[in-house]
Amino acid sequence: MVLGVQFQGSVGPNRVHTWLTHSWPEDWRVVWMVVPTGPVQDRSPQVEWKVKVERQASNLLKYYLEIRNLTSTTVDIEVRYAILD
Numbered sequence: 730m731v732l733g734v735q736f737q738g739s740v741g742p743n744r745v746h747t748w749l750t751h752s753w754p755e756d757w758r759v760v761w762m763v764v765p766t767g768p769v770q771d772r773s774p775q776v777e778w779k780v781k782v783e784r785q786a787s788n789l790l791k792y793y794l795e796i797r798n799l800t801s802t803t804v805d806i807e808v809r810y811a812i813l814d
Contacts, residue, residue, distance in 0.1 A: 730812065732811050733810055735809070737766070738806055738808070739803050740804050742798060743798060743799075743801060744798050745796065745797045746796055748808070749794070750792050750794070754788060755784070759811070759812055759813075760810065760811040761794060762810070766807050768804070775798065775800050776796055778794055779794075780794055781795065794808060796808075
């Protein structure tokens with residue numbers, strides 16, 4: 730398994746933002762994770778996400794990551810991936 734960080738960003742209060750990442754080999758099995766990095770809290774979930782995919786070429790995939798901020802403050806996020814064996 731290969732683990733990595735694709736990007737970092739912020740999502741405004743009660744907003745949804747979509748990022749895309751392209752040119753992933755279609756034969757890789759990729760799992761996406763979104764982790765809030767701030768602000769720190771211990772009361773309820775801060776984000777949820779959906780992953781959508783498009784075939785951009787015969788051997789490449791493009792992923793769309795739709796990230797929803799569930800709070801009333803800006804949340805910093807890190808988008809991580811795992812490429813499964």
